[in-house]
Amino acid sequence: MTYSQADRHFLPYPLPQIIGHEVIVAIPDSHALLKDADFAAVEINNNCRQISCPYCANNTLPTQCPRRITMGINTWPGGLAPFMVVPVENMIPVPRNTLSLLSATLIEPFAAALHAIDSSSLQQSDHVAILGTGKLGLLAILALDGRRRSDPKLSDIRITAIVREGNLQHVSLAKSFGADHIISVPKSEEGEESALANLEFDVVFDTSGNPKGLHRAISLATREVHLKSTHGQPVFGMKHWTEMVVAELALIPATAQNLISRLAWRNPTAPARLSATREKNMNIYVAPSAADQLPTELLNHSEYTLYTDLSIAEADAALESGTLGEHLLSLGSRLPRFDAAIVSSPEDVDAVVFPSQFHDKSLVAPRGAIFYLSADSSRINENAMELLLQNGTIISTSRCGDFKRALQILLQRDGDKAELIGNKLQQLVTHRYSLSDLPLAMEVARGNRVDGNKPVKIVVDCANVF
Numbered sequence: 001m002t003y004s005q006a007d008r009h010f011l012p013y014p015l016p017q018i019i020g021h022e023v024i025v026a027i028p029d030s031h032a033l034l035k036d037a038d039f040a041a042v043e044i045n046n047n048c049r050q051i052s053c054p055y056c057a058n059n060t061l062p063t064q065c066p067r068r069i070t071m072g073i074n075t076w077p078g079g080l081a082p083f084m085v086v087p088v089e090n091m092i093p094v095p096r097n098t099l100s101l102l103s104a105t106l107i108e109p110f111a112a113a114l115h116a117i118d119s120s121s122l123q124q125s126d127h128v129a130i131l132g133t134g135k136l137g138l139l140a141i142l143a144l145d146g147r148r149r150s151d152p153k154l155s156d157i158r159i160t161a162i163v164r165e166g167n168l169q170h171v172s173l174a175k176s177f178g179a180d181h182i183i184s185v186p187k188s189e190e191g192e193e194s195a196l197a198n199l200e201f202d203v204v205f206d207t208s209g210n211p212k213g214l215h216r217a218i219s220l221a222t223r224e225v226h227l228k229s230t231h232g233q234p235v236f237g238m239k240h241w242t243e244m245v246v247a248e249l250a251l252i253p254a255t256a257q258n259l260i261s262r263l264a265w266r267n268p269t270a271p272a273r274l275s276a277t278r279e280k281n282m283n284i285y286v287a288p289s290a291a292d293q294l295p296t297e298l299l300n301h302s303e304y305t306l307y308t309d310l311s312i313a314e315a316d317a318a319l320e321s322g323t324l325g326e327h328l329l330s331l332g333s334r335l336p337r338f339d340a341a342i343v344s345s346p347e348d349v350d351a352v353v354f355p356s357q358f359h360d361k362s363l364v365a366p367r368g369a370i371f372y373l374s375a376d377s378s379r380i381n382e383n384a385m386e387l388l389l390q391n392g393t394i395i396s397t398s399r400c401g402d403f404k405r406a407l408q409i410l411l412q413r414d415g416d417k418a419e420l421i422g423n424k425l426q427q428l429v430t431h432r433y434s435l436s437d438l439p440l441a442m443e444v445a446r447g448n449r450v451d452g453n454k455p456v457k458i459v460v461d462c463a464n465v466f
């Protein structure tokens with residue numbers, strides 16, 4: 001259980017909801033399907049699995065199936081209860097004598113952190129920074145280290161953790177999880193400014209969970225900022241960051257360079273979402289305000305179909321009626337939404353991400369891209385989005401991960417040692433409670449009560465296994 005689970009009211013899902021989406025289940029000895037494991041992690045997405053669903057058919061993008069329910073988050077009752085119902089295919093067994101039970105309780109958030117690393121544009125010799133070393137930041141460090149151990153192309157990436165001064169516990173965890181450098185940042189604004197002045201990183205993972213962190217991440221990154229946390233607050237005049245993260249959309253400055261190299265849709269499930277591989281018949285929605293400023297680089301590429309004559313509301317209505325989606329599928333889109341959009345104001349980014357109060361679907365397909373075109377150079381000093389555009393930095397986002405992929409990384413040995421890198425995770429478990437102490441656990445998670453150390457990960461034992 002984490003703070004985010006205790007305070008989930010800003011998520012766009014109906015309440016009430018039994019929470020608990022990081023769940024480990026003990027497996028009875030007699031279970032025929034799960035013989036080689038004592039416990040299993042529960043995969044939290046349950047998609048519709050209908051052959052007629054473009055997200056589920058051919059396994060195109062099942063984690064984004066519009067009819068999915070999500071354990072402990074949306075409709076499907078979660079783990080903070082004496083009983084729960086889980087389809088057997090959502091049970092991901094943890095091989096016997098590998099991860100400890102406590103380490104396994106972190107598979108879900110680790111999978112999400114790893115998915116962030118996998119869906120970013122990491123390249124050989126990159127210098128990567130992790131901003132924020134709360135639970136998510138530490139998991140991202142371990143995921144980066146796991147990636148470079150398993151992927152020869154990334155073996156020389158360097159990992160820098162940016163930590164608040166005085167947070168000694170997290171400094172030692174960050175080192176143990178694989179950070180090569182630690183930068184301690186004073187709490188004061190001026191102190192932070194001077195500690196980070198003139199630093200540059202190829203990719204910055206912002207796990208700070210606050211709008212200032214995102215500004216900071218953009219000032220530090222030369223190529224990409226990956227946004228993983230959903231704080232629900234407006235930044236750069238945009239309100240719908242949470243929905244952007246849920247749909248795993250990327251916001252890309254529409255520089256000529258980015259338009260040519262980033263307009264990619266190789267495979268919506270492939271990690272290299274922003275690769276340079278282009279396909280024909282990319283369907284791109286162009287907001288009316290951007291239509292007369294399209295760069296010639298784009299107009300000259302005949303493989304893209306541009307939709308320039310629909311307002312955002314008209315495009316949403318046509319997609320909701322189903323006809324436009326069918327048309328896009330027939331022209332080569334893998335999902336019945338636009339592959340990308342081009343807009344020229346923060347308001348239009350918001351409207352493309354969240355076009356209607358009546359549903360939660362973006363105009364752009366999940367894992368698609370929104371290109372942001374400069375509206376008016378005279379606004380540059382007033383509008384932080386324009387600064388972003390000048391830098392050319394991509395903001396990418398991601399959500400849930402894949403548990404089997406997470407286990408692949410976690411079950412690697414730690415160099416010559418016998419221990420698995422995944423068993424470092426148990427160091428994050430700071431508190432354990434029984435289910436009858438749930439009210440206390442919630443108060444500690446919220447920071448309203450102190451019970452020993454500052455909490456990182458709190459485990460609630462609903463089945464008396466400890």
Ligand SMILES: [Zn+2]
Pocket residue numbers: 047048049050053054055056057065066067068
């Ligand atoms: Zn589906």
